[in-house]
Amino acid sequence: MRSSSLGLAAFFLSAQLAAFLLAAAPAGPAPLPIAPDIVVAADGSAGFRSIQAALESLPKDNRERRVILVRNGVYHEKVRIDAPFVTLRGESRQGARIEYAQAADAFHKQHDSVGLAVVNITAPAHDFVLENLTVKNTHGVIGPHAFAVFGLADKTVIVDCDVLSQGADTLALWRGRNQNAGATAGTPGLEAGGRSYQARLNICGSVDFVCPRGWSYLADSTITQVNPNATAAIWHDGSKDPDMKFVLRGCRFDGPPEWILSRHHRDAQYFLVDCTFSERMRDRKPYRVIYPLDGGTPSEADLARNRELDPVNRWGERVYYFNCHRDGGDYTWHADNLAAAPGAPAPREITPRWTFAGTWDPERTDQPAVCMIQPIAGGFRLRFTESVTVKGRPRLELQHGAKADYVSGSGSSALQFAINDSSAPVQLDFTEGVILATEATATLRLASPSLPRADASCVAKTDRRRRER
Template identity: 40%
Template sequence: MKKIFYYFFFCLTLSNLLIAKEKADIIVAKDGSGNFNSIQSAIESIKENNQEHKIIYVKNGLYNEKLFIHNSNISIVGENRDSTIIRFAELRSNWIEKNSDSFGSATINIDSNTYNITFANLTIHNNYGSIHGENGHQFAILGLGTKVYLLDCNVIADGGDTVSLWDQEDGMYYHNNCYFEGWVDYVCPRGWCYITDSKFYGHNLTASLWHKGIGDKDQKFVIRYSYFDGIPGFPLGRHHSDAQFYLLDCIFSENMADVPIFWPVSKNAQIWEWGQRHYYYNNHRLGGDYKWFEDNLEDAEGNPEPSEITAAWTFSGMWNPEKEMPSVLPYVYLPKPRNGSYDITLETILNWIPSRNAESFNIYFWKSKFPQALENGEKLKDGPSAVGEPIFIKNQTEKYFNPETLEKNSTYYWRIDEIVDGAAVEGPLWHFTTKE
């Protein structure tokens, strides 16, 4: 597996985080400094039919464990995305030879009838292929429950079906700022799935994405603001039965093949009763675009505008994952308006997801010193100084801020510094531009 360097879009003060009063319910540490030294032991310590959200904080280390989750409302959060690693080698076919079904054949196994499961700020890796040279199906995650979050994670398998969230009837999944890597069909949800701001890397010449949406005609797989790469000639995707794909604001590397999402020739393939439903908007390929991913949202049912296609829209009112997202990460997250966004209404209210240890927030908000809004992709004309100086507004405990008076066609910057254990932790710099 190639070494991955994945950089956050912000800086955080590690020393402040380390001394912060930890609000996680359970701490796992290999060195014995936590409540448990294995993640599975921590999971099993939570009572059956759990109704309260429980955070399991996992300190840095390599955890050679296969995890089974039979309970709901659990978040497993690493200390560091690249240094907190859950790794277990398992080939699906080997497991099935000795067991009745696939459940248990993954590094992470999420049982049916579970919901509100979160993995954040860590790496999950099924490394069977690295050890044995076999790249057959080997799940990093096999999930049969619903409302599954992956936040700031690396999810890797040395074979196919890396992320297999397979609640075919009710499955709803949300992934943000993740890295996915694998072989055939390595991101393959069943049901509803929304992925944003993520990176994909495929090692095979069959397909990267796969979807199954036969439980409801509305089921869909939506990907926004993401980057796809792989070996030369990697294809984008396929599906054996009815499915629905939306890809918006994505970048494809020059290695992507000129092959549309396709119906495979297979004994398992079924006729697409609802037709070909592959929708695109504002996608581009390095080295030149292909005609098959031209904008065609007008062909989708309901003719949605790009601005309508959000996480909440994806799940058709059944789940609003960004509104319900638990505060589990060690840093402020998910700015609204989106960082770098344009055409923002003058009545906008700023929102964010706090870190799990935040006590209050120092609000910084100011207008760019450059009088005109910048064109999309244009560099600041006056260099970094065009940003202007941060203006402290106030300290507050609410996780929203109303700037009240905004000007048309103007760029605004903002920052949320969290107070954690009495000390300020500087947040990332965000900006947006208002409507003309």
């Protein structure tokens, strides 16, 4: 790469990008409604100094929502998430930082047990939540692959984070990739491709640096390209199901002069809603990659690569816009065209639930609720509308003031409470503990203390949720 290009990119990254990210940084998330299960502090003031050590303390067959709080500090380490239902949350977005220099080519030459990114989400680690911290690959070379987050799990949530690299594939959630089929086979979730939800992120990188496979929803985020020679900022692989899509809503794009929006090697489907682009954007609409990349005369090897990709490019260019604008004037291909999309969705219909075809709603705010009460020997069994996790000592209040103690069931949809009293239950008592949803969502959802009628049944609600999945 020419030295002038490197100088331009370095200047852009250090000055314009820094100011842009700082100005765009939103307020942090709501305070945790519960105490964390594990605290990590680099200064040794908590149970763990290392994030990886904290993660390794969790059983790989974990069934409960486990919250790890990372105190402010710079953690010079790569981390690997193996257990499902983990929340990794920073004390503050700028203060809690996971930083590591990892070039992808160096990893491929000499593998380690952690992974090729700074944060590595393995296939069994479904329902993972990453929030309120910074993940930075400090490899520091503009252009080559340098992953910040790499994931093979289903139902991944990343919110209120800075995800940074100067290389390619900064944020790569790749469940469904053929090369990783051995790792994902038999793990919970959709096999063809993962589901991911991201909101309020700052992301920067070089080429294809936001590159999900499967179904992905990204909202209210800044996406900044740092490579003046890059061929695209965003990328998608939706080739295994015509419903796969990458939705970007309320996102702001920027980059060096003549930055390019998007490309794809395999079938892709983009929905861009309420997005804005800097004036420096090149007038080049999203495109399929055809070799050679410079548009010259193809070699036999180029022709072979193109033929290899032809079978996974069956559905044509599928890029849909609504209310997207470029500073200094729109290009013709920015025109609203949702009417041409499958089902012609209205803008208000393009939600996370719609993105995932009703199988998952990471923005749901409803409370897990008791849907059936079963008297059993020595107490009661409460069945909930979904899997729940118990924290502390919630109790079940009965008529006349007696209270049953929680006994077992956390990580399932049925909790057992013990008491030698047949009085009717009145409500759940959260004075000394809480119950919350186990599933990954954008915010923790606490259960309702209310109870249903004695003759209530969970059958209808359970059947509905099974159909949605």
